Structures are given as C-alpha cells and as structure tokens.
Amino acid sequence: MLRALDLRKDFGGLTVLHPTSVDFRPGEVHALMGENGAGKSTLMKVLAGLYRPDGGHVEWRGARTDFASPHDALVAGIAMIHQELMPIPDLTVAENITLGAEPCGRFGLIDRPAQRRRAQELLQELEAEIDPSRLMRTLTVAQTQVVEIAKALGRRADVILMDEPTAALSDHEVAALFRAIARLKARGVAIVYTTHKMDEVFRLADRISVLRDGRLVGTVPASELDPSKLISLMVGREMADVFPPRNTPTDEILLEVAGLTREPAYRDVSFQVCRGEVVALAGLMGAGRTEVVSALYGLHPAGSGAIRFKGKPLSVGSPQDALAAGIGMVTEDRKGLGLIPASGVDQNITLTALRSLCRGQLIDHRAEGTVVGAKIEEFAIKTSRASQPIAQLSGGNQQKTLLARCLLGDPELIILDEPTRGIDIGAKAEIYALVQRLARAGKGVLLVSSELPEVLSLAHRIVVLRRGSVAATLDASESDQETVLRHAMPLSRHAHPRP
Amino acid sequence: MPTLDRNLLHRFGLLFVILLVGLGLTFTTDTFLSVANLTNVARQVSINGILAVGVTFVLLTAGVDLSLGSVVALSGVACATFAHPGDHPVVVPIAVGLLTGAACGLVNGILVTRGGVAPFIVTLGMMTVARGLALIVSGGRPVANMSDELTALAGDFYGLPIPVLCFTGVALLAWFFLRHFRLGRHIYAVGGNEHAARASGVPVERVKLFAYGLCGLLTGLAGVVLAARITTGQPNAGQAYELDAIAAVVIGGTSLAGGVGTVTGTLLGVLLIGVINNGLDLQGVSSYYQAVIKGVIIVGAVWLDRRQARS
Numbered sequence: 001m002l003r004a005l006d007l008r009k010d011f012g013g014l015t016v017l018h019p020t021s022v023d024f025r026p027g028e029v030h031a032l033m034g035e036n037g038a039g040k041s042t043l044m045k046v047l048a049g050l051y052r053p054d055g056g057h058v059e060w061r062g063a064r065t066d067f068a069s070p071h072d073a074l075v076a077g078i079a080m081i082h083q084e085l086m087p088i089p090d091l092t093v094a095e096n097i098t099l100g101a102e103p104c105g106r107f108g109l110i111d112r113p114a115q116r117r118r119a120q121e122l123l124q125e126l127e128a129e130i131d132p133s134r135l136m137r138t139l140t141v142a143q144t145q146v147v148e149i150a151k152a153l154g155r156r157a158d159v160i161l162m163d164e165p166t167a168a169l170s171d172h173e174v175a176a177l178f179r180a181i182a183r184l185k186a187r188g189v190a191i192v193y194t195t196h197k198m199d200e201v202f203r204l205a206d207r208i209s210v211l212r213d214g215r216l217v218g219t220v221p222a223s224e225l226d227p228s229k230l231i232s233l234m235v236g237r238e239m240a241d242v243f244p245p246r247n248t249p250t251d252e253i254l255l256e257v258a259g260l261t262r263e264p265a266y267r268d269v270s271f272q273v274c275r276g277e278v279v280a281l282a283g284l285m286g287a288g289r290t291e292v293v294s295a296l297y298g299l300h301p302a303g304s305g306a307i308r309f310k311g312k313p314l315s316v317g318s319p320q321d322a323l324a325a326g327i328g329m330v331t332e333d334r335k336g337l338g339l340i341p342a343s344g345v346d347q348n349i350t351l352t353a354l355r356s357l358c359r360g361q362l363i364d365h366r367a368e369g370t371v372v373g374a375k376i377e378e379f380a381i382k383t384s385r386a387s388q389p390i391a392q393l394s395g396g397n398q399q400k401t402l403l404a405r406c407l408l409g410d411p412e413l414i415i416l417d418e419p420t421r422g423i424d425i426g427a428k429a430e431i432y433a434l435v436q437r438l439a440r441a442g443k444g445v446l447l448v449s450s451e452l453p454e455v456l457s458l459a460h461r462i463v464v465l466r467r468g469s470v471a472a473t474l475d476a477s478e479s480d481q482e483t484v485l486r487h488a489m490p491l492s493r494h495a496h497p498r499p
Numbered sequence: 500m501p502t503l504d505r506n507l508l509h510r511f512g513l514l515f516v517i518l519l520v521g522l523g524l525t526f527t528t529d530t531f532l533s534v535a536n537l538t539n540v541a542r543q544v545s546i547n548g549i550l551a552v553g554v555t556f557v558l559l560t561a562g563v564d565l566s567l568g569s570v571v572a573l574s575g576v577a578c579a580t581f582a583h584p585g586d587h588p589v590v591v592p593i594a595v596g597l598l599t600g601a602a603c604g605l606v607n608g609i610l611v612t613r614g615g616v617a618p619f620i621v622t623l624g625m626m627t628v629a630r631g632l633a634l635i636v637s638g639g640r641p642v643a644n645m646s647d648e649l650t651a652l653a654g655d656f657y658g659l660p661i662p663v664l665c666f667t668g669v670a671l672l673a674w675f676f677l678r679h680f681r682l683g684r685h686i687y688a689v690g691g692n693e694h695a696a697r698a699s700g701v702p703v704e705r706v707k708l709f710a711y712g713l714c715g716l717l718t719g720l721a722g723v724v725l726a727a728r729i730t731t732g733q734p735n736a737g738q739a740y741e742l743d744a745i746a747a748v749v750i751g752g753t754s755l756a757g758g759v760g761t762v763t764g765t766l767l768g769v770l771l772i773g774v775i776n777n778g779l780d781l782q783g784v785s786s787y788y789q790a791v792i793k794g795v796i797i798v799g800a801v802w803l804d805r806r807q808a809r810s
Binding site (some may be wrong): 299325336337341358365 | 551679681682684685687688691694695696697698699700701702712715754759
C-alpha cells in the first residue's frame with residue numbers, strides 16, 4: 001500500500017538515511033527498530049511529508065507520490081503521531097483533537113457539539129477519561145500523549161505512523177492503546193511503529209525492519225526473531241551485559257532531605273543519598289518524582305522541609321543556587337528545559353560551566369574548543385561539527401549533550417530525571433556505565449526512572465513514591481519488580497494517575 | 500557561533516545586494532560614488548545604526564523595544580536643557596542624555612522581568628510616556644541655544660564625522676561583547692530557550708535587564724548625537740525611528756523569536772536601508788513613494804532570507 005523506494009535524506013552534509021526500501025501492508029503492524037539516530041524518525045517523517053527526500057521516492061497505492069507537506073500526506077490518508085508532542089496548549093482537548101478537521105456546520109462555522117462528541121468518541125476508543133473541554137496545558141504528559149494519539153486516530157487514515165507513542169504512557173494506557181491498534185488492524189489500517197521497549201515489539205509487530213546507522217539491515221517477520229537476536233541486529237554486535245556491576249557506597253551522607261512538602265504534589269518526603277551511592281526515586285507517572293527532584297534543583301522550590309547537603313543546611317531558590325552548591329541535573333523535559341535549539345552543540349555543552357572557561361568576563365575560546373572536543377569524543381556525540389545546531393541532532397545525541405553539560409561543572413550530586421527515555425539500547429548502556437563511573441568516583445546519583453529493570457540494577461536504594469508520599473524505602477539488592485510495583489500502586493486496583 | 504554557515508551565506512548575500520544597489524546607483528546617478536555623498540550616507544545611517552545595534556541585544560533575548568524613537572526625543576531634550584552655553588561643562592549634557600536613555604531602558608527591563616508584562620506592551624507604554632515627558636520638559640517647543648562644544652559632536656574629528664565614529668565604535672564593542680563575553684553568550688541562551696537557560700544556571704532576569712538597559716543607553720547616545728546635529732532638543736524628533744532600527748536588525752538576519760543573530764548582520768541591514776534611502780533621494784523619488792518602496796524592500800529582503808533558510 002505504502003512503499004519507500006531508495007529513500008535518502010541528508011542533513012547538513014551528513015546522510016542520516018541511506019537509500020532505504022521498505023513496504024507497508026494494510027492490516028499489518030510494521031515495527032521500525034534501531035538505535036537512536038539510526039534513521040527511524042527520519043524515515044517516518046519523509047513518509048509523512050514532513051521532510052522532502054534527497055533521493056528516491058514514496059509510492060502510495062502503486063503511484064509515485066511526492067508529498068509537499070504533512071497536509072498533503074494527511075489528505076492522502078497518512079497520519080503521524082510524533083515523538084515530540086506538539087499540542088496547542090491554550091486550546092481545549094476537543095479543539096486539539098479535531099484540529100485541521102473541525103466539523104463544520106453552515107457558513108463554515110465550527111459545530112461545537114459535534115466537535116465535542118467526536119473528541120469524546122475518539123478518547124473512548126482509547127479508554128481514556130479526559131474531559132474534552134479541558135485546556136491542553138492542564139494535562140499531564142501522559143494525557144497529552146493520549147490526546148495526540150486520538151488526534152491521529154480521528155483522521156480515518158489508512159496508514160498511521162507512530163513514533164514512540166508509549167514513551168510517556170503508564171501500563172494501563174499502553175494496554176488501551178494496544179487494544180485500539182488491534183481494532184485498527186482489523187479495519188485494514190497499516191501501522192508503522194517505533195519503540196525502544198522490547199516487550200511491545202513482540203506483542204504488536206507482524207514484521208520488523210531494523211535500521212542501523214541510517215541503513216536498512218533487513219525486514220523480517222516478527223515470529224522469526226527473539227529479543228536477543230533483534231538487539232544484535234540493532235547494535236551490530238552481541239549485546240554484552242548492559243548493566244555494569246554495582247560498587248559499594250560509602251556511608252558518608254551527601255544529601256539529606258527531611259519532610260519536603262509542596263501540596264498537592266508531594267508531602268513529607270525524606271531520604272538520604274551517600275557519596276558513591278545511587279538512589280532511585282521510583283513510582284508511577286504523577287507520583288511526584290519529578291516534582292521532588294525539581295525542588296532539590298531549585299526549579300520549583302518546596303513549600304517546607306529541610307535539605308542538608310555536605311552536612312550543612314542548604315536552601316535552593318533557583319538552579320543557580322543548586323549549581324553553586326554542587327548539584328547538577330539532567331531534565332526529563334529535553335525540549336522545554338534542556339536544549340537551546342538554535343545554538344550549536346558546543347555552546348549547549350558549555351552553557352552551565354561557562355564561568356570556568358572564562359578569564360574574567362571573557363570567554364577563552366581556545367579552552368572552550370578543547371573542552372568541547374573532548375566531551376564530544378567522551379560521550380560519543382554524533383555531530384557533523386561542534387557548532388552544528390543541536391536541534392538537528394537525534395534524541396540520543398541531544399541527551400548525551402545535556403549529560404555532558406551537566407557533568408562539565410563537576411557536580412557532587414547528579415540528578416538524572418528519566419535519563420534513558422526515548423533512547424536506544426546502545427546509548428542506554430553508555431549511560432548506565434556513566435552512572436556507575438560517577439558512583440565509583442564518590443558522587444551521589446539521584447535517579448528518577450520509570451523503567452524498573454533500570455532502577456533495580458543501577459540503584460543501591462529505591463525510594464518508592466506513591467501519590468506524593470514515600471511509600472517505602474527498599475534495598476535494591478533485596479527487591480524485585482513486584483515489590484516495587486506493589487508499593488508504587490495506589491491501593492484501589494484500577495485507579496488512574498491523578499490528573 | 501550558532502549556525503555559522505547560514506550566517507556567512509546570509510552576510511555575503513546581503514553584501515551582494517548592497518553592492519548591487521550601489522553599482523546601480525553609480526551608473527544611474529553622477530553623484531552617488533563620491534566622497535561627499537558616501538560620507539553623507541555614513542552620517543545619515545549613524546543614528547539608525549546606533550539604535551539598531553542597541554535593539555539587536557533586546558531582539559536577541561526574544562524581546563522587542565518600541566520606545567526607541569520617543570526615548571531619542573526625550574534624551575535629546577534632556578541633553579539640550581543642560582547644554583546652554585556657559586551653564587555646565589560639556590560632559591554634563593552628554594551624561595544627562597545617556598542616563599535618561601539608560602533609565603528608560605532599565606524601567607522597560609524591570610517591568611519585563613519583575614513585572615512579567617510582555618515587552619511589546621511595556622515598550623509601547625514607554626513610547627507614549629517618553630514622548631509625553633519630552634513634551635512636558637520642553638514645554639512643547641524645541642530647546643534651542645545649545646553650546647558649540649555640544650553641537651561640535653555632529654562635526655568632524657580629524658576629517659571623520661563624529662557620529663560615524665560613534666556608530667563604528669558602538670558596533671565594534673557590541674560585536675566583541677556578544678562574541679567574547681560570558682554575558683553575550685547568555686543573551687543568546689536566554690533568547691534561544693529561556694527556561695533551559697534558567698535551568699542551566701543563567702541569571703535570566705539580569706541578562707534581560709542588561710539588554711534593555713544597554714539598548715536604552717545607546718538610545719540616549721543616539722538622542723545626544725541627533726540633538727547635536729539639529730542643534731536643538733526636538734520633542735517631536737525620532738518619530739518611527741524604532742521601526743527603521745528593527746527593520747535593519749531583521750534584514751540582518753536576527754530572529755524576532757530570539758537566540759539567532761549577529762551585529763555584523765545588523766550593520767549590513769543598516770547599510771542597506773541607508774543606501775536605499777540615499778538612492779531614492781538622489782533619484783528624486785518623492786517621499787511618499789519612498790515610504791512604499793522601503794516597506795516593500797524590507798518585507799522582500801526578509802522573505803528572501805527565510806526562503807533561503809528553509810531550503
């Protein structure tokens with residue numbers, strides 16, 4: 001039905017997608033797998049008319065097609081759910097879902113009741129309980145994601161491209177999405193799907209295309225693969241143990257948090273981080289994990305409670321305070337709180353620690369260039385040149401740039417908020433090794449992660465948050481996924497994350 | 500520098516257009532390519548140039564300053580009021596002019612950062628307030644009778660027009676500042692993504708305050724230079740100067756969304772507008788038509804640039 005023929009895409013002299021041919025069939029879920037920067041998103045964006053190919057072409061229903069814009073593709077019947085969410089925050093949920101396809105009455109006026117009904121139907125299809133009249137900006141990330149999916153479903157498209165649709169979803173919402181995908185399949189819709197979650201691929205996909213470094217490695221029926229075979233295809237080598245062995249932490253307390261409270265996000269949160277220790281904050285979406293670490297970094301200061309750092313009371317009113325004290329953070333919100341999109345990789349890396357590269361107020365460009373070169377090499381950041389605008393890099397390389405920024409200032413406590421979200425296994429393994437190196441070097445690491453294997457294998461201790469309170473503090477070596485989940489789940493069995 | 504390649508292309512593109520316009524004028528008029536006329540062009544662009552460099556800083560932070568013209572008038576009037584012969588040494592009226600501008604800029608900056616009011620609104624308000632203050636201070640009449648020491652500022656220094664020297668100096672300092680100072684880098688970061696800049700420990704409020712304050716100071720300088728040139732403090736001077744300045748900056752490749760732009764670009768934008776103005780004058784085009792042509796050229800130049808950026 002839809003076919004890519006020798007598609008090629010270049011960015012700033014770098015070929016990110018070498019000539020690639022894949023075909024997509026009705027009623028089939030076709031997973032695109034590969035590490036970050038392997039070219040999955042690029043391929044999807046060319047198919048959806050967002051990028052013009054630099055070579056080859058798209059064939060749609062047997063005819064050679066050249067989509068000039070996403071709108072052309074939409075009209076033809078190809079919809080895309082983007083990895084980076086693109087909601088319009090000040091419109092309602094219903095307005096966002098029907099955007100560009102508003103049901104109109106006479107004189108071209110929008111038929112509000114119909115618009116609302118339509119949104120309601122689509123959300124019901126995803127089993128989501130979101131009021132269509134709410135403003136988009138009041139939604140959580142997970143809810144926003146659900147709305148974006150509903151929007152694509154509403155196009156009655158024949159092909160739906162889903163770029164990591166579950167990155168921010170809870171298990172409950174993922175299950176609902178999978179049921180919706182099954183219904184779409186039955187209707188003969190072709191689904192193109194990317195994810196970094198192995199279990200999803202094998203639950204969903206009929207065929208799998210593996211991309212590596214912008215080249216198609218092959219297209220195989222899912223039944224012929226298993227996770228370890230798939231991983232070796234993706235990384236081009238057998239997967240070594242991704243989790244490095246843990247070190248033994250010291251008993252010197254680095255950070256001590258007592259009674260931290262900011263209603264209604266979290267209350268009476270207390271825990272410690274020792275030097276050389278990795279402490280994970282676990283919990284469901286909306287449990288208050290990001291909010292707690294944001295308070296420690298001064299992004300959203302807590303209402304009350306005490307923080308002691310290196311044995312002394314510390315008050316953090318802003319990230320400047322936190323950085324000055326020796327606390328660094330890598331945010332979960334790369335686009336909103338991380339990147340300076342138009343600036344180069346170099347300037348993004350040195351932003352926080354720029355003072356150390358200055359003589360007086362003047363930037364020492366030579367020292368900066370040396371440091372940037374070293375960091376790009378150390379973190380294996382793939383970029384055509386140091387000054388390439390960071391917006392042009394893949395998610396994994398952007399994340400590595402932000403890690404480099406955080407560590408350049410040599411903080412003693414490093415807060416990592418979902419450091420591996422939307423990142424391929426290769427980059428994940430690099431980040432795991434980095435966390436271990438930091439712990440061995442006597443730093444404290446505070447890790448927020450929704451991936452339990454990660455939490456259990458990296459952390460020494462796990463602080464489980466449930467609805468803003470500490471539900472348990474567990475020793476990681478004596479815990480398993482079930483224990484953590486039992487503490488993380490609200491008491492009622494089918495409760496939803498709090499709005 | 501961010502997007503170096505694009506900027507180079509851009510700069511050469513703009514330089515090419517300026518040379519093309521200049522070449523055309525050389526052949527169609529007898530007077531364009533003469534020392535006297537080119538000096539005149541330089542003199543004429545100086546004030547717009549100083550303003551454009553100042554407002555580049557504000558635009559880079561994703562802000563805007565619409566009060567430039569009114570503040571030019573207020574600074575000029577304030578300067579002239581202290582510039583009567585025999586009253587004060589010449590540094591006093593100059594300092595008064597500069598400080599008046601800087602004060603207006605700082606007020607803008609405080610309202611934007613502390614008050615959280617949108618820059619468009621804050622500076623729109625300042626535009627009216629400063630104009631009103633200029634009329635109040637001067638009683639609605641031009642403040643004349645300025646000392647020769649001050650009006651000498653419009654003259655020459657070893658054969659070079661002082662306004663041109665001011666503009667060149669300001670542009671050089673600004674270029675150096677944005678490229679080599681930490682604060683300069685912070686200005687790009689704040690304009691590129693304010694939230695990310697704050698999360699990276701950049702003192703966002705101070706950076707913005709500095710940008711508005713500096714823009715105000717340079718506006719004050721433009722006011723003093725203008726007063727010296729027209730030998731009076733004119734409360735009605737500087738009408739719509741902000742538009743020419745912002746147009747020059749945008750033609751020079753600075754993004755109104757902030758975070759992207761260079762002083763070199765601004766310089767070329769100023770020159771292009773100056774050469775076009777001069778050319779239209781030399782061709783004897785009526786000022787009514789001049790306004791229309793200039794508007795079309797401004798939008799056209801930016802349109803071409805964005806098209807180039809997309810491809």
